[in-house]
Amino acid sequence: MSLRIAGMGWVTPLGRGINPVWSRLLRGDEGGVTPISDAISDKTYSAFRVPAEALKDLPPHPRLRRASAISRFAAAAGIDALAEARSAVGDIDTDRMALIFAVSNGGVVYTKRFYHNVVETGAQSASPLLFPETVFNAPASHLAAILGITGASYTLVGDGAVGVLAMKMASDLLDNDTVDSCLVVAAEEADWLLCDAYHKWRLLKSEPPIELFHQPPRGMILSEGGGAVLLARQGEVQIDTIDAGANFSKRDAASEIVGRILHGLADEEACIVASANGTFVDLAEQKAIERELPGGLVYSFKPALGESVGAAALWQVIAGAQALRTGRLPKMPHLAQDPGLNFPTGDEISCSKAIILSCGLNQQAAGLRLRIDL
Amino acid sequence: MARFNDLNGKTPPARVAVVATGVISPLGCGLDETLASLRSNKDCVSPVTQFDVQKCRCKTAGQVPDDRLPPNRNSRKTARVHRATRMIVAALEELFKQDPEFKPELTVIGTTSGGMSFGQDYYRALHRHRGLRHSPRWIANYLPQKPVIDAQSAFQISAPCQIIANACASGTNAIGHAFECVRSGKYQRVLTGGYDAISELVFVGFDSLQASTPEKCRPFDHNRSGMVLGEGAAIFALEDLESARKRGARLLGEIVGYGISTDNHHLTQPDPSGSGPRRAMEQALRSANRSAEDVDYINAHGTATTFNDAAEGKAIAELFGGVPISSTKSMMGHSLGAAGAIEAIVCLLALQTQFLPPNINFRSADQGLDLNIVANESRDAKIDIVLSNSFGFGGTNASILIQKLAA
Numbered sequence: 197m198s199l200r201i202a203g204m205g206w207v208t209p210l211g212r213g214i215n216p217v218w219s220r221l222l223r224g225d226e227g228g229v230t231p232i233s234d235a236i237s238d239k240t241y242s243a244f245r246v247p248a249e250a251l252k253d254l255p256p257h258p259r260l261r262r263a264s265a266i267s268r269f270a271a272a273a274g275i276d277a278l279a280e281a282r283s284a285v286g287d288i289d290t291d292r293m294a295l296i297f298a299v300s301n302g303g304v305v306y307t308k309r310f311y312h313n314v315v316e317t318g319a320q321s322a323s324p325l326l327f328p329e330t331v332f333n334a335p336a337s338h339l340a341a342i343l344g345i346t347g348a349s350y351t352l353v354g355d356g357a358v359g360v361l362a363m364k365m366a367s368d369l370l371d372n373d374t375v376d377s378c379l380v381v382a383a384e385e386a387d388w389l390l391c392d393a394y395h396k397w398r399l400l401k402s403e404p405p406i407e408l409f410h411q412p413p414r415g416m417i418l419s420e421g422g423g424a425v426l427l428a429r430q431g432e433v434q435i436d437t438i439d440a441g442a443n444f445s446k447r448d449a450a451s452e453i454v455g456r457i458l459h460g461l462a463d464e465e466a467c468i469v470a471s472a473n474g475t476f477v478d479l480a481e482q483k484a485i486e487r488e489l490p491g492g493l494v495y496s497f498k499p500a501l502g503e504s505v506g507a508a509a510l511w512q513v514i515a516g517a518q519a520l521r522t523g524r525l526p527k528m529p530h531l532a533q534d535p536g537l538n539f540p541t542g543d544e545i546s547c548s549k550a551i552i553l554s555c556g557l558n559q560q561a562a563g564l565r566l567r568i569d570l
Numbered sequence: 571m572a573r574f575n576d577l578n579g580k581t582p583p584a585r586v587a588v589v590a591t592g593v594i595s596p597l598g599c600g601l602d603e604t605l606a607s608l609r610s611n612k613d614c615v616s617p618v619t620q621f622d623v624q625k626c627r628c629k630t631a632g633q634v635p636d637d638r639l640p641p642n643r644n645s646r647k648t649a650r651v652h653r654a655t656r657m658i659v660a661a662l663e664e665l666f667k668q669d670p671e672f673k674p675e676l677t678v679i680g681t682t683s684g685g686m687s688f689g690q691d692y693y694r695a696l697h698r699h700r701g702l703r704h705s706p707r708w709i710a711n712y713l714p715q716k717p718v719i720d721a722q723s724a725f726q727i728s729a730p731c732q733i734i735a736n737a738c739a740s741g742t743n744a745i746g747h748a749f750e751c752v753r754s755g756k757y758q759r760v761l762t763g764g765y766d767a768i769s770e771l772v773f774v775g776f777d778s779l780q781a782s783t784p785e786k787c788r789p790f791d792h793n794r795s796g797m798v799l800g801e802g803a804a805i806f807a808l809e810d811l812e813s814a815r816k817r818g819a820r821l822l823g824e825i826v827g828y829g830i831s832t833d834n835h836h837l838t839q840p841d842p843s844g845s846g847p848r849r850a851m852e853q854a855l856r857s858a859n860r861s862a863e864d865v866d867y868i869n870a871h872g873t874a875t876t877f878n879d880a881a882e883g884k885a886i887a888e889l890f891g892g893v894p895i896s897s898t899k900s901m902m903g904h905s906l907g908a909a910g911a912i913e914a915i916v917c918l919l920a921l922q923t924q925f926l927p928p929n930i931n932f933r934s935a936d937q938g939l940d941l942n943i944v945a946n947e948s949r950d951a952k953i954d955i956v957l958s959n960s961f962g963f964g965g966t967n968a969s970i971l972i973q974k975l976a977a
Contacts, residue, residue, distance in 0.1 A: 236696055259837075295832075299735075300713065311690065311771050315697050319625040319774045327775035328837045328963060331682065332714075332735035337964030341834040346849070349832040349966060350743060353684070353714045353735045361732050365747070371754045374853070393692065393709045396702070440676065440730035443719045558710065559719050562730065 199367055200431030201566075202288070202377065203281025204514050205273035205424035208501050209244035212251070212272060214280070218518045221526040222542070226500045229404045229417060234388035236312075241391035242403050244419035244502030259338040262325065264303045267335040269422030269507075270383040274339050277379060277424035285430040294348040294375045297336035298362035298382035300355055300506030301390055306330050308389050335383060348375065355556025356471055357441060358382070359423075359509025360564055364440045366427050376428065382510035383422035391418055399475050399557060406474040406499040408528065409482055409535035416473040419502025423510035425517075433517040434567050436549065437461065441562030450480035454555050457563040458488040466549035466565065467493040467525060467540075469516040473503045477555045482535050484553070493545060494537045495525045509554040513566070516550030520568040583753045585811035586826075587975060589819040590672055592664030593915045594639075594657050595802030596632030596902040600664050605919050607901065608927045609948050614902045615787065615798050620687075621770040628782035631768055632800030632903030642724070651720055652685040652711050654767040657803035657908075658721035661763065665805050666725060669819055672807045674729045675757050677722065678748040679805075680740025680764035681733060681907035684714025687769045717765065729761065737962030738871070740764055741804070741910030746828035746970050748808050758810045764911035765803035772906070773799055779838065781875050786931040789872035789897035790879050790943055793933065797873040800903025804911035811975075823918045826955070827858025827971035838963050839877050844885030847871075847959065850967035851889055854957065858971045862890045865971070866953035867926055867944075869913045871961045872897020873904055882959065883939035894951070896929035896944040910960035914970065917956045921974040926951045 206213065209227025210220045227244040251268050254260060255275070260268060281288050310326040328334060333351035340349050348369060352362045359382045366378040394400040394416070401415030427435065439460050444453045458468075468485060472478040473496070485492060497515055504511060519525050525540035550566045593600065596614035597607040607614060615630050623629045639656040640663060658679075666672065688708040695701040710716070715733045722729065736743045741764025748762035776782040776799060783796030814821060831853065833846025840846055855862060868890065871882055874897070886895060898916050905912055916927050925948050932945040955973045 237699075307771075308693070310775070311693055312697075314771070314774050315694055319623070319777060322774045322778035324778040324780070327778055330771070330775065331737050331963050333737050333962070333964040333966065334837060337832075337834075337837055337966075340832045340965070344834070346832050346834065348830045349736070349964075350747070351735045351964075353681075353733045354731070355713065355715065361730065364730075365732055368747075368751055368754065368756060371756065372750060389693070389696075392696070393705075396705045397709050398706070440732075442728040442730055443722070445723050558713055558716060560715060560731070 199370060199427055199435040200429060201425055201433040201517055202285045202428040202431040203277040203426040205276030206514050207246055207250055207269045207272045207422040209246055209419055209421065210501060211247060221497060221500055222524055224527060227502060232388045232391055241388060242417055243386040243391060244417060245386060246421050257342045259341045263338050264306050264329055265385040266303050266383045267338045270335045270339050270381050271342055273422035273424035274343060274379060274381050277426045278343060281426040285428060288377055290344045291346060292376040293345055294369050294378040295336060295340055295345045296362045296366050296378060296380045297351045298358040298506055298510060299332060299351060299353055300358055301384055302332045303329055303334060304387045304390055305385055308387060339381060355558035355560045356505055356508045357554040357556040357560040357562040358506050360554045360562035361440055363564055364438045367438055378427045379424060380427060380510060381424045382507040384420050384504050384507045386418050386420040394418060405530040407530045407532045408472045408474060408496055408499060409478045410533050413475050413478055416475050416503040419504040421504055421507060423507050423514055425510060425513055432568060433520055436565040436567040438564040439562060443559045444561060447476045450555055450561060451483040453561045454480050454553060455484035455487050457561060458484045458553060461551045461563050461565045462489045463549050465547055466551045467519060467545060467547040468551045468553055469512045470494055470496045471508060471512065471554045472496040473498040480555050481553060482537060485537060491538050493540055495528060495540050499530045512552045512554060516552050516566045519550050520566060584755050585824060586749050586752045587809050587811040587814045587824055588806055588822045588918060589809045589814050590665045590669035590807040591822060591915055592661035593804040593912060594634055594660040595905065595912045596634060596800055599638045599660060604915060608916060611928045611930055611947050612901060613930055620768055626774060626777040627784045628777050628798060630798050633768060634801055650707055652688060652717050654685055654765050655717040655720045657767060658717055658765050659724055661803045661805040662721055662725055665807055669807055672759060674727060674759050674761035676751060677729045677731045677761040678744045679718050679733055680744035681714045681766050682735060682737055682740055683766060683769055683772050685712045685717055686771055688712040690770055736966040737964050738906050738909060739960040739962035739966040739968040740907035742958060742960035742968035742970055743830060745806060745911060745914055746830060746968055749825040749828050752808050752810055758813050760808045761805060762808055763805035764908040766801055766905050766907040768799055768801040787874045787900050788931045789874040789900050789929055790883055790936060790939060790941055791932050791934060792936045794874040794879060796875050798903040800905035802905045802908045802912050804908060804915045821975045823921055824973050824975040825970060826973050827854040827860065829853030829857060829969045831967045833965035833967060835965065840881040842881055844881040846965060846967045847882050847961055848885035848889060850969040854969040854971050864955050865890060865893055865957050867920060867956045868893055868895040869917050869956065869958040870895050870897045871959045872899055883941050887940045892942040894926050894942050894944050896927050898927050900930045913958050917958050917972050921953060921956060924950060924952060
């Protein structure tokens with residue numbers, strides 16, 4: 197039986213909602229980049245932030261009273277995906293719905309605050325209120341409580357490819373008789389500490405724009421938000437195939453793994469929603485595309501939405517599904533060099549399939565292919 | 571109790587064998603040392619040596635001595651990889667000695683905190699504005715998938731890694747999901763288990779909640795006062811039984827059931843009714859097509875916190891009556907994401923050598939809990955099917971059923 201996207205939710209630096217965010221991407225809008233600082237250092241970074249109004253109508257659930265931004269992004273995306281699914285395919289029984297939460301950095305704001313107190317004044321000042329929110333699965337727990345999910349709930353941790361691994365896990369779970377649908381959610385929150393860490397890791401640039409496929413790579417800018425995809429048996433967009441991929445030991449080896457994944461997914465009717473973000477990932481994907489699907493239409497939203505790490509692959513799935521639903525792909529801004537790839541012009545496209553290619557920053561790569569019956 | 575039977579004429583699912591395992595924990599390095607500690611009722615909890623605990627209430631934990639960890643196997647210096655990586659490598663070394671031919675298609679591993687101590691090192695260096703030259707290494711190796719990828723690559727494995735972070739249920743959730751993957755017929759061989767290395771942030775966190783105890787860890791005791799933390803890694807090679815038999819693999823046991831539930835009562839406290847654990851245990855029985863009467867021993871989650879033991883104990887008493895139970899966390903502490911995997915090893919050893927592992931430090935029964943505790947000493951017993959429970963923050967509950975399998 198086919199696996200389909202029954203509903204989606206999207207919380208991004210360009211606002212909230214599938215159609216509003218997609219329209220703004222098609223218009224060429226870019227999310228708001230704001231300076232981000234911390235008392236621990238004089239250094240300032242930039243990050244794409246979710247506008248406050250995007251979360252203004254979240255339900256006043258007690259679980260959200262103290263919850264960090266990551267939990268709020270996830271709640272908003274999850275609620276929206278479920279609402280869209282209910283209006284598109286009818287009732288969804290949450291007792292028979294599984295939840296998979298994909299994340300990379302997790303609740304870094306509260307974790308930093310918790311540990312800062314410990315470092316600053318000692319273990320006796322550690323906060324019992326903050327500690328539970330530092331646990332990776334806290335956002336999933338809040339979301340399960342808000343939506344009334346009582347069955348399977350998994351938090352998956354990984355790099356940028358974790359969203360695809362979560363989709364793979366969802367497809368495996370849906371083989372189980374006890375599960376009718378699976379809500380895959382991914383979220384991240386931006387913080388100065390993350391910016392500093394990725395900067396020291398030599399992956400971050402201090403100011404926009406993100407220039408894709410530039411050699412040498414000029415770096416990425418972090419972002420935040422959430423995405424949600426409800427997988428079920430009904431829906432307009434079908435999950436054609438998922439490749440959980442493999443791990444690369446060195447950055448130079450990434451293109452071989454990405455190429456192997458793309459080899460299995462390549463299709464002449466497909467566009468590619470890439471994970472290119474201004475780092476080594478761009479060249480890995482460029483080489484793989486040149487080898488496996490030359491001429492394929494390549495799109496990445498990272499210049500407009502930033503690099504949301506653990507949420508990125510699920511955002512790519514949403515973008516791919518929207519490309520198929522609307523028959524359009526946004527133009528790619530800030531291409532300072534011509535890498536010889538085929539980029540969208542902003543006009544209508546005639547793809548019936550979309551390949552999601554995800555090369556993470558920390559050794560994981562995976563991919564999947566979506567399709568729509570035209 | 572009615573026997574669960576819901577095949578409805580479908581093709582029976584694949585049977586899932588454990589063909590190799592490896593473990594390192596406070597109980598010992600490897601299966602033999604682990605078994606010896608269990609049989610001799612050894613208390614493996616000791617004063618914390620990894621970081622300063624002067625300002626904590628609790629000052630003890632179950633720890634793996636650094637000198638028992640293997641050096642890094644590849645070209646990178648040992649100091650560059652996290653302790654957790656070396657724990658996983660130790661477990662994998664033992665596993666691949668048993669079955670060098672095992673080639674996983676997927677790896678599913680549970681953890682709660684990955685390479686947390688590297689994150690701490692980075693933050694402390696930032697705070698004192700010096701010593702940051704190591705920060706790229708700390709940052710690149712901090713994330714939870716990294717120790718698993720590094721350990722896999724030491725054995726030339728590149729299987730995709732699903733890293734489950736379901737708090738204290740992570741290890742059992744990982745084994746349970748891996749079991750379902752093989753049982754569905756989609757995968758023949760899956761590597762699974764759990765790991766966690768003790769870290770200051772997590773230790774202090776549990777201390778701040780007063781969930782950890784300054785005394786002995788006494789699960790299900792009337793005077794229980796909390797958990798002690800632990801650490802370690804345990805890895806399982808799961809394989810379709812038919813395929814394992816065909817290639818002549820050793821058969822160490824069979825995973826027969828898995829249950830998972832989510833308890834939305836509170837982020838850190840279970841519903842006092844025990845409904846969350848009960849649903850997980852019932853689902854494990856249902857998925858195995860077994861009844862509660864079939865279960866011969868339960869390795870309880872048993873953290874020795876007031877609320878957890880009360881909720882779990884209530885659910886076990888209602889569902890299983892007088893089945894012998896113990897919490898081996900009393901001996902080695904609570905190793906969080908590794909706990910379910912290490913305890914599954916304990917269950918396998920119990921099945922193989924026919925004994926009941928002990929619940930040490932037990933002094934007096936909680937009158938509110940009608941439980942058959944294996945108090946203080948291991949004892950011989952005829953057991954064929956055992957249940958292992960893990961419940962965690964966020965309301966994640968997981969149970970697996972393991973049965974003895976003739977070679």
